[in-house]
Amino acid sequence: MFDAFGQIVRKDLLGAFRQQSDILNPIWFFVIVVTLFPLGIGTDPALLARIAPGIIWVAALLAALLSFERLFKDDYIDGSLEQMMLAPHSLTWLVCAKVFTHWLLTGLPILLVSPLLAIFLSLEENTFWALFLTLLIGTPILSLLGAIGVALTIGLRKGGVLLSLIMLPLSIPILIFSTMAIDAASFGQPYLGLLALLGAMLVGAITLAPFAIAASLRVSVS
Amino acid sequence: MLECKNLTCVREERVLFNNLNFALSPGEILHVEGPNGIGKTSLFRLLVGLSSPYAGDIYWQQQNIMSDRESYYQNMLYLGHKSGVKPELTALENLQFFHRLYNPTVELDLWDILTLVGLVGYENVPTAQLSAGQQRRVALARMWFSDCPLWILDEPFTAIDKSGVKVIENLLIKHAHKGGMIILTTHQDLSLPAEFYKKLMLQKPTIGEQYV
Numbered sequence: 165m166f167d168a169f170g171q172i173v174r175k176d177l178l179g180a181f182r183q184q185s186d187i188l189n190p191i192w193f194f195v196i197v198v199t200l201f202p203l204g205i206g207t208d209p210a211l212l213a214r215i216a217p218g219i220i221w222v223a224a225l226l227a228a229l230l231s232f233e234r235l236f237k238d239d240y241i242d243g244s245l246e247q248m249m250l251a252p253h254s255l256t257w258l259v260c261a262k263v264f265t266h267w268l269l270t271g272l273p274i275l276l277v278s279p280l281l282a283i284f285l286s287l288e289e290n291t292f293w294a295l296f297l298t299l300l301i302g303t304p305i306l307s308l309l310g311a312i313g314v315a316l317t318i319g320l321r322k323g324g325v326l327l328s329l330i331m332l333p334l335s336i337p338i339l340i341f342s343t344m345a346i347d348a349a350s351f352g353q354p355y356l357g358l359l360a361l362l363g364a365m366l367v368g369a370i371t372l373a374p375f376a377i378a379a380s381l382r383v384s385v386s
Numbered sequence: 387m388l389e390c391k392n393l394t395c396v397r398e399e400r401v402l403f404n405n406l407n408f409a410l411s412p413g414e415i416l417h418v419e420g421p422n423g424i425g426k427t428s429l430f431r432l433l434v435g436l437s438s439p440y441a442g443d444i445y446w447q448q449q450n451i452m453s454d455r456e457s458y459y460q461n462m463l464y465l466g467h468k469s470g471v472k473p474e475l476t477a478l479e480n481l482q483f484f485h486r487l488y489n490p491t492v493e494l495d496l497w498d499i500l501t502l503v504g505l506v507g508y509e510n511v512p513t514a515q516l517s518a519g520q521q522r523r524v525a526l527a528r529m530w531f532s533d534c535p536l537w538i539l540d541e542p543f544t545a546i547d548k549s550g551v552k553v554i555e556n557l558l559i560k561h562a563h564k565g566g567m568i569i570l571t572t573h574q575d576l577s578l579p580a581e582f583y584k585k586l587m588l589q590k591p592t593i594g595e596q597y598v
Contacts, residue, residue: 167486167490171486179472247464250462385436
């Protein structure tokens with residue numbers, strides 16, 4: 165069972181490294197969107213530090229949206245999705261592997277460049293750690309929720325816009341709790357409770373979303 | 387044994403076929419025939435459980451295939467119109483993946499398989515750069531190491547050259563001799579021994595039954 169998980173992850177990573185633009189484009193997009201804000205609204209450090217959490221989170225959301233197409237679309241076109249659904253393993257489990265790889269290729273790079281962006285937006289260290297932790301907990305939730313949206317819209321020719329319309333409202337709670345946690349950190353208040361709420365959402369998403377993704381795929385591919 | 391009982395397939399309110407009944411026993415090859423658009427591919431997608439029938443049931447070893455998908459899929463190999471081969475991976479990487487995910491218990495040397503399907507020398511080329519026939523061969527190579535008794539092959543000979551078709555025919559005969567079951571569609575005439583070769587002609591429903 166774990167071998168099947170590993171095989172899917174290995175295959176997707178290998179494919180992604182052969183087509184590096186797929187990995188690099190969303191992360192470039194993320195960096196550029198965040199960089200545009202100081203250029204657009206001026207470089208006042210106090211103002212930037214005040215709005216930084218919102219900017220980074222919204223940019224992360226948009227970058228995630230850009231990358232969702234890759235999650236199942238290519239597999240759907242070349243038939244490997246069909247074959248994955250006919251594998252002698254639980255589809256729910258294989259779908260977890262797909263989402264995990266997606267997070268490795270999009271969520272993880274966002275985490276890795278976040279220190280750089282914190283410097284751009286003159287965040288203090290305490291605030292940065294709050295941002296980092298919310299991204300660490302929040303980006304897997306985005307990947308899981310997005311995967312449901314992709315699975316639902318995969319058979320449609322112009323599913324991209326519909327995907328955004330399904331996906332963005334669903335991510336509002338994550339955005340609210342993340343920015344609240346970062347705000348609390350910037351005022352020097354404890355934010356562990358808000359992180360715990362985010363963590364609860366992550367646990368909920370990990371346990372329920374794979375079933376929803378698998379069921380949506382069965383509906384979309386039939 | 388694979389059994390279909392009163393199978394009806396409906397697409398966009400149009401009945402493709404209705405009350406289809408057939409059974410496939412070990413050692414039989416069933417060739418599904420019919421003109422384009424009659425519902426061969428739709429039938430195959432029902433048989434593998436990718437879509438669900440409008441009416442009727444499909445049984446594998448007396449078990450409804452929808453009730454225990456995983457054990458059915460352990461026994462079934464499906465090759466459809468879309469090959470399932472990843473274009474950015476090489477032939478060898480694709481086969482490694484198929485081997486480890488679908489038939490991990492079969493011991494084999496993938497180089498032998500590459501030799502058999504005539505892809506030695508191309509093993510390190512991304513499949514996207516291979517010709518249509520060679521890409522098809524990568525997908526078909528799975529038949530050489532599959533230990534599944536039931537093969538469901540939708541147009542397996544597309545883009546395959548004459549000698550390749552001959553090789554695959556022999557493989558099908560060998561599989562049937564071992565007690566395997568094969569369902570396939572193709573528009574080519576096959577020269578298979580009559581003792582285990584059956585044909586099923588899909589019929590258009592009568593005018594009165596065409597719409598639901």
